[in-house]
Amino acid sequence: MTGIHPPGNSLARRTLLKAGAGGLGLAALADLAACSKDGGGSSKSLKMLYFGEQAQATQLQNRLQPQIAKLDATIKFEISAINGTDWNDFLAKVLTQIAAGTPPDIISVATEGLQLMASKELAVPLDDYVTKDLGALKEYFADIHPALVESMMYQGHLWELPDSFNAGNMFYSTELFQRAGVVPPSADWTLDDFETAATKIAKFKGINAFGWVVRLWGSWTSFMYANNANLLEESKYDGGDWLWNKAYAGDAAAAGRKGGWKWGAPTANSDATVEALNYMIELTKKGLSPSPDVGGGGTLQGLFASNRIGMSIGGGFWAGGLTNAGMKNGSFDVTMFPKWKSQRHLFGAGGYAIFKSSKKKDLAWEVLKLLVKPETFDLVFPGNVTTPGRKSLVTAARYAKTGPKHWSVFYDTLTKHPDTAPIPAPPYYNALATALNQRTTQAISSGNAKAALDGLQSDLEKAAGAS
Amino acid sequence: MSAVTAEVREAVVKRRGHPSSHGEARFGFAMIGLSVLFVAIFTAIPIVASLGLSFFSWDVISTPEYVGLENYRRLFTDGPVLKSFGVTLGMALAIVVLQLTIGLGLAVLVNQRKLVWVRTLFRTAFYLPLLASTAAVSIFMGYLFDYKFGVVNYYLSLLGISNVPWLTSGFGAAATIVLIAVWQQIGFTFVLFVASLMSVPTDVLEAAQIDGAGAFRTLFRIKIPLISPTILFAAVVALINAMQLFDQPYIMTKGGPGSATTTVTIQMYQKGFQNLQFGYGSAIAIVLLVAILVITGLQFLAARKLVFYQ
Structure with a gap:
């Protein structure tokens, strides 16, 4: 796995600042660089970054706060929206926030940014959390297509719990x-x-x-x-058996699934x-x-x-x-x-990851489980603005008001076309x-x-x- | 002692003893200090920081790695980045030439109007686009100049003219962006030129008239030389702005088609904020700064021969 340890002739960030030799400009960098070790919001708050409008994020934050208060009454849940034209734009702004020293505890990232985030170890692998709570998550995995879960894996580890997707x-x-x-x-x-x-x-x-x-x-x-x-050349990373053998045992759709997509030579x-x-x-x-x-x-x-x-x-x-x-x-x-x-077909998936710098990882994990519950989906995505990752949520009732008539196509893309794959989004x-x-x-x-x-x-x- | 000397002495004593004189000085320094602080925080420090960063490889996330001049070495062998300097220079020159000539032409025409309200109306009309947000203007213009659904092509089609690829052909996109930038910025040069033309001494103009100079000769032999310091100022400011062209091409064409409208600042943004190569992005910024300084220096050199100070 790509590490963040300094290579041979690299300098620690603080050394870099000192090496600036009194340059006021480099002193300014200190503010920029202050993000590295101490991020993850204040001790009283749990911060999540979200791709969308702030008004929507605040609404979501207010709706989820009572449920999060049940997990920890002292914690204030804060969702910051990042607006952008596409995921490329969103990621650039997220990274700017990280540079500004305000990394979140939880981040909602789509396929586009998963491998970038994982390769830079910005997030933590969820393997241990999932293994520990597999019993409670059994109904979740039974409801989520394995293609979506595999798209959230990188180098054999699971980095996000998917909750949504969109196929082309x-x-x-x-x-x-x-x-x-x-x-x-x-x-x-x-x-x-x-x-x-x-x-x-x-x-x-x-x-x-x-x-x-x-x-x-x-x-x-x-x-x-x-x-x-x-x-890019397609192949898959080894690994992932820890998940496939336990969460998807006997599921034909999980056959051949491995440790995530490996994007090779152009x-x-x-x-x-x-x-x-x-x-x-x-x-x-x-x-x-x-x-x-x-x-x-x-x-x-x-x-x-x-x-x-x-x-x-x-x-x-x-x-x-x-x-x-x-x-x-x-x-x-x-x-x-x-x-x-x-x-x-191609698809992109969305989900939630825990930031490595978070000081409240255990609580963040509890919030992640809350975010992928069926009843939370419409709080996060009101009005069919994405496709639910849970099959049980893709129903006639959901599309009765908006359409389309052949709504079942959305999930059928995964179930009837097993060769459907995520977009090629390398680090x-x-x-x-x-x-x-x-x-x-x-x-x-x-x-x-x-x-x-x-x-x-x-x-x-x-x-x-x-x- | 003469009466005058006594008067001066009295005034000096009066001034020295004035309780507000020290306070006034402090206030003056405070005002200058604020400006200095502002420039230091928002201009000088970022420039020094960029210079420092340009010697490092840094992706925001990992530890910065000192690479010496590697970013600069890479820049001078990076075809797309070098091309962006050419694109920027070409578009900037076009913008400056059009902005100055059209701005001056309009100013001369408006200046000839004797009615004050007519002059005020035109001044307001030409200055108005400058007040609009460039991002909003770019989005709006993107719709207007859309190849298939744009209003401009719709009206051209009514005249029997087939759709023009305003933003979807290399030359078309560059030309459209130049025209939009000129349209938005022209108010600045226009107002400068109007004010400058109004300050041309009337006795000089009358003398020219008595000597039999026509309007054309008066413009080129009297007015333009007399306002040449203003033209130099407008040219310098316009070129510095144009060399930093970002909003219009980024919003309207994302630097395309291909790299036809990819300016240096777009390259800088892409390398720094999208590709997470902040060191390389900073190196591009520093080279752009040097390029602007050199070009501005050349403008001042040329001004020695072309600009007349009264």
């Missing part, structure tokens, strides 16, 4: 499909079916058949997965990857898809909600997002991502995301996928080497 499914406007005379797609539709539908929808003026954004999750990367390709310019990006360029050239925006996805949801886009890649979070954007139940639906060489995820964004826009504007992906390959090789 295909959302479509039922109204535009109807107007174009396109039959709603079945779960096993193909890429040809997709293009046929897109061509019919694109005939309407001002309408784009398919919209997408440039990012790692649910972008052209979904096409890449369906084309049996990836940006394969960004492999033939199949180039083919996938070329396909997107062709869609743009044929007028079936506009040039994509970078990151976020709010604009895309807005365009979809105003019926200006026929299809787009979305996960369970789109149900709430589209409803919040004004779409009526029934005006959109979801299906599996179309089959190309395979119908392999150098941030550098990967930046390079991916840049090279994708380069490919779309130049029309040359090969050159752009050769560049991406080189960027990733450098990033992997530097990490």
Whole structure:
């Protein structure tokens, strides 16, 4: 495991500050660097970082406080929201907070940041806690798909308890499909079916058949997965038996699960990857898809909600997002991502980890168990803004108000497509995301996928080497 | 002793003995001290800190590692970072040239209006964009210039013009960002030039008129030379601002397509805050600072020949 111990010619942080030899500037660094040893909030509070709005975080904090008071009446639970356009943005801000000397006790991190956090040992492995409380957690693991748990493992250790996920499914406007005379797609539709539908929808003026954004999750990367390709070599870390043999004994879905995804050498310019990006360029050239925006996805949801886009890649979070954007139940639906060489989907999961610097790790663990309880899910994520990780929560009743009609697609992606895998988010995820964004826009504007992906390959090789 | 000398002596004695004179001095030093403190905390210390950090490899989380000049060595062999310096310089020059020429042109036109309310109206109108948040303007402009759904392309389509890739082609994105930056910043140079033109002595202008100089000749031979110190000031400030261009390209294009609008400050942000290479990010910041200092120095050198002080 990557350690944080100083290599040969490194200096301790305090030594660095002293070595600044009276430089007032370096003195300022002392404030920045004060985070290392004593973080984790004050002794009277338990601090959690959360990706979202502060108003929502405060609401959640107030709702959870009574339950946390039962665990320790003297502790004040504080949730700080970090706002960002995507997980890349969120992680950059989290790290800035750490640098500012205010690390949290608990952090909610998605797949994007898991390996970065684990490789830097910012969090603690949950192995001992899980083993100790396995009896109490039996119903939790029975309800959570092992693919989600495996995505939270790194080098054989479990770093987070997952509570949510989003797989890259295909959302479509039922109204535009109807107007174009396109039959709603079945779960096993193909890429040809997709293009046929897109061509019919694109005939309407001002309408784009398919919209997408440039990012790692649910972008052209979904096409890449369906084309049996990836940006990095895939393998898995050894280990994890301590969990699989006990928590998932006899579960067929856990067969072959190991100690987490191991992202190897870059394969960004492999033939199949180039083919996938070329396909997107062709869609743009044929007028079936506009040039994509970078990151976020709010604009895309807005365009979809105003019926200006026929299809787009979305996960369970789109149900709430589209409803919040004004779409009526029934005006959109979801299906599996179309089959190309395979119908392999990608997903990203969310969960909770305990920060290494926390002085209240045991209490934080109790809060983690509270956060993954079924009754807490809707407190944390009101209004279908993500897909529950617990299968028992993915029900008709949940989607009765918002839709989509085929809500079962969300969890079926995990159960019916066992090759579904997490997005490739290695410890150098941030550098990967930046390079991916840049090279994708380069490919779309130049029309040359090969050159752009050769560049991406080189960027990733450098990033992997530097990490 | 003359009456005048006596008067002066009386005044000096009066002043020395004034109980408020020491307090006034203290107040003055306090005011200067506040400014010095502000500059020290928010400018000088961060610069020194960045300089120190640029000799280290630090990812915020692990222990900093002293690497000497390695970050600088890497910078000068890092193609994308070097390219970002070229991109920044190109965009900055375009912004400064447009900002100065358009700003001056508008100022001359407005200055010719005799009605005060007309001048006030134009001054307010051109200055207004400067007060808007650059982030908000960038988001708004991103929507306006969207290739498929943007209002600009919509109106062009009504004229039979096919969609323009404002933000999705390399040149288009750079040009659009330059135009937006100029639109937002022009109020600053415009107001400076209007004020400066108004301070040109009327007797000089009248003399030129009597000598038969036309409007064109008066502008280039009288007005522009007389306001050349203001032009130098505007050029220096505009270039320093433009070399730090970040908000517009980061929000509108994320530095793309490809790296067509990736400025040095975007590279610095990406390396430092996204890739957690704070040492390398600091090295980029220091080189940018030196580049700005050099360019500003060149501007002052050129000013020796081009700027006229009365």
